Amino acid sequence: MTNLMPYLNFPGTTREAMTFYHEALGGEVGFSTYGEFGAAPEGSPAFDKIMHAQLVNDTLRLMASDVVEGFGPPVTYGNNYAVSLVGPEEEQLTEIFNRLSEGGTVEMPLEQQVWGDRYGSFTDKFGVPWMVNIEVQSAEGAGAGD
Template sequence: MASIHPYLNFKGNTEEAFNFYKSVFGGEFLTLQRFKDTDQGASLPPQDQDKIMHISLAIGQDSLLMANDVLESMGHTLTVGDNVSLSINADSEEEATRLFNGLSAGGTVTMPLQKTFWGAYFGMFTDPFGIKWMVNHDLEQPE
């Protein structure tokens, strides 16, 4: 069955925030990927190269706190107070599709469910009640 984790967005201070959260919760960063390490990184302004594309912090045995920096250079904006999404990690593509289609019905899809460059089947939407969701299924990586 799918699991749900909070996903936060920050205006360029994700790393500072997550070092603070790590000092409070303990745990380890499971992922820390910077924009410069992605396919699109070379096209970003130098001040955005070291910003966080994705970070995840293990909290306890079954919870993750995840986040990224929202970059204006990529045409994105952020309103504090509207910067939290619920991220569903599905066990299969079929489960991801079912949950995406069900929860997004009557809402607004912001990124259709699709295979991504980071090796996931992923999509984003806002449900009819104004809640932001992300649906993710990690695809098998070739060895």
């Protein structure tokens, strides 16, 4: 099933923000750095910054990342969020990506990523930023994005 969920961007304070949300909302929180994904070399300013964080409880999946130089525009309030669609339905999510990005700007084409899923991002013709993540099913049947 495809889920609609918030994705927040922070100027280097994702770990602090998500820890705060975790303390208030409960659940489980996890962090992955740019370095862990191999997206930034050791010693670079981005190496220890958060590429992806996720807070999951019974009713919510909240995701977030640090925006660092070279990985997107600087965070300003108004561009620090995106609507994120996540699920295993490849055909459905590919169609949604193509339809909603029509007339907009594709920042990242929908393609295989280092974490194993297919992912793409765009801003629609109304200025709303979207992210689409198609979870690749593992041998056990769990999504790689879980």
